[in-house]
Amino acid sequence: MNRPAPKPLISLDEALARLLAQTPRLAGVETVDSFEALGRVLAEDLVAPLDVPGMDNSAMDGYALRRADLLGPEGLARALPVGQRVAAGHPGGPLAEGTAARLFTGAEIPPGADAVVPQEQAEALTLPDGRAAVRITVLPEPEAWIRRRGDDVRQGATVLATGTRLSAQALGLAASLGRATVQVRRRPRVALFSTGDELVMPGSLPPEQLPRGAIYNSNRHTLRGLLQAAGAEVTDLGIVPDRREATREALRAAAEAHDLILTSGGVSVGEEDHLKPAVEAEGRLDLWQVAMKPGKPLAFGAVRRPGAPGEARGAAAEALFMGLPGNPVSSFVTFLLAVRPVLRALEGEPVHAPRALQVPAAFDWPHPDRRREFLRARLDAAGQAHIYPKQSSAVLTSAVWAEGLIDVAAGQVIRAGDPVPYLPYAALL
Numbered sequence: 225m226n227r228p229a230p231k232p233l234i235s236l237d238e239a240l241a242r243l244l245a246q247t248p249r250l251a252g253v254e255t256v257d258s259f260e261a262l263g264r265v266l267a268e269d270l271v272a273p274l275d276v277p278g279m280d281n282s283a284m285d286g287y288a289l290r291r292a293d294l295l296g297p298e299g300l301a302r303a304l305p306v307g308q309r310v311a312a313g314h315p316g317g318p319l320a321e322g323t324a325a326r327l328f329t330g331a332e333i334p335p336g337a338d339a340v341v342p343q344e345q346a347e348a349l350t351l352p353d354g355r356a357a358v359r360i361t362v363l364p365e366p367e368a369w370i371r372r373r374g375d376d377v378r379q380g381a382t383v384l385a386t387g388t389r390l391s392a393q394a395l396g397l398a399a400s401l402g403r404a405t406v407q408v409r410r411r412p413r414v415a416l417f418s419t420g421d422e423l424v425m426p427g428s429l430p431p432e433q434l435p436r437g438a439i440y441n442s443n444r445h446t447l448r449g450l451l452q453a454a455g456a457e458v459t460d461l462g463i464v465p466d467r468r469e470a471t472r473e474a475l476r477a478a479a480e481a482h483d484l485i486l487t488s489g490g491v492s493v494g495e496e497d498h499l500k501p502a503v504e505a506e507g508r509l510d511l512w513q514v515a516m517k518p519g520k521p522l523a524f525g526a527v528r529r530p531g532a533p534g535e536a537r538g539a540a541a542e543a544l545f546m547g548l549p550g551n552p553v554s555s556f557v558t559f560l561l562a563v564r565p566v567l568r569a570l571e572g573e574p575v576h577a578p579r580a581l582q583v584p585a586a587f588d589w590p591h592p593d594r595r596r597e598f599l600r601a602r603l604d605a606a607g608q609a610h611i612y613p614k615q616s617s618a619v620l621t622s623a624v625w626a627e628g629l630i631d632v633a634a635g636q637v638i639r640a641g642d643p644v645p646y647l648p649y650a651a652l653l
Contacts, residue, residue: 231511231513233520234512235514236514236561236562240565243565243566244565244569244575247566249569249570250572251410252410253408254407254409254410258398258404261390261395261398261408264389264390264409264411265390265408265409265573266390266406266407266408267386267409269386270383270398270401271380271383272378272383272401273401274401274402276377278373279333280371281333282329282330283340283371286327286343286345286369287325287327287340288334289323289337289339290321290336290337290338291338293323294360294363300363303359304323304324305323305324305356306323306325307323307325309327310327310328310334311331312328313330314331314332318336319336339368339369339370340364340369376400377401383397386572387572389571390406411457412455412567412570413456413483414457414458414459414484414567415461415482415485415486416460416485416487418487418489419463419471419490419498422437422438423441423463425440426440426441442552443488443552444463446552446559447548447555450563450564453653459481461478466490466498468501468502475507476506479542479543484544484570485543488547488550488555489549499523499547500523503545504525506527507528507545510524511523515594515634516557517593517596518551518554518617519554519561519562519598522547523547524545526544527543527545528541528542529541544566551618553618553620553622556623557598560629580645580646580647582644582645583603583607583608585609585630585638585640585642585644588638589611589632589636589637592636592637597632598647599611599629599630599632600615600625601628603646609630611630612625612626627649628651629646629649630644630647631646631647632644
């Protein structure tokens with residue numbers, strides 16, 4: 225029996241370019257409370273309706289004054305009467321010549337003042353007539369400790385652009401503009417299922433009762449967690465039996481109300497691997513051999529929505545399909561490097577290559593692969609990268625122990641002390 229020639233390997237960069245070129249941005253915008261918008265992607269530009277801060281204010285607890293009053297014959301020996309006390313939210317009056325104003329952080333600067341002196345550089349006094357006064361011990365620089373109106377944001381400026389994923393600090397910035405709600409992209413809806421009669425869900429059988437050849441379904445938990453961490457709405461369709469019609473039924477059900485169908489394993493040419501022909505029957509499929517380790521096999525395509533014409537393309541007519549390798553580390557790494565960018569593109573977030581840190585290697589890698597490799601690694605207190613001793617794609621412990629990936633170019637030999645590119649998990653999620 226003649227087997228088909230293996231497909232040529234494509235680079236990870238080429239695979240990503242193909243994925244993103246076929247990923248539509250989701251239609252649909254939601255208005256959500258700013259308190260509930262963490263991790264969502266903006267669907268509007270946030271334009272400042274006001275200056276921030278809205279008035280000149282003090283950056284310190286201290287005293288507002290005119291520097292000229294400290295530059296006369298008495299200089300720093302002069303005691304300045306304290307003519308007013310200004311707290312945040314309570315505007316003061318103009319600063320009289322030869323006086324100081326006691327004020328607190330955030331308080332409005334009295335008109336006429338040109339510097340603030342922190343209270344640690346001032347000595348509080350009482351004048352013979354009983355009035356409060358202050359003697360300044362350090363001559364302030366002009367504008368010292370004054371935050372001018374609009375120092376942070378100018379009215380009319382775009383402070384957060386469409387496509388920005390909202391962090392906690394971005395939400396704080398939106399709140400400083402008075403925004404109680406924001407318009408965001410709809411979250412991607414992802415259907416997740418597993419195929420394989422060998423898979424057993426944890427809890428259904430104790431370890432001592434597992435049949436020969438059976439394994440617990442770890443990928444389902446890993447991928448569900450990664451999808452949730454990425455902010456997707458996940459529908460878990462469970463384990464689909466190794467039967468073609470059952471697989472086609474699962475795909476049709478998943479395509480009806482989801483943007484992406486994600487699976488792991490089962491996409492090959494074996495007689496018991498029904499996912500490939502099922503996807504081809506219900507839509508379209510490309511099988512790629514990506515020049516990366518772990519994670520060489522990657523399937524990408526789409527499944528027609530019920531009722532959609534067979535030739536129709538796009539988000540309205542089909543759900544995207546991605547099939548990941550079955551080995552647990554392979555599916556984990558492939559998700560980070562391929563699925564996560566697709567989810568970003570669906571939400572309309574700009575997709576950029578993750579920025580690697582250049583760190584010294586604390587290991588030797590004398591026998592490189594012909595493929596680009598991603599080694600599970602973490603940094604020590606000195607910033608050196610250590611790799612897990614077992615880099616097999618079946619060793620899920622390595623992904624838990626690690627805090628990132630070392631990106632090793634094809635054929636690259638590494639010696640201890642060499643600089644290597646390190647991708648923290650946080651940069652990939």
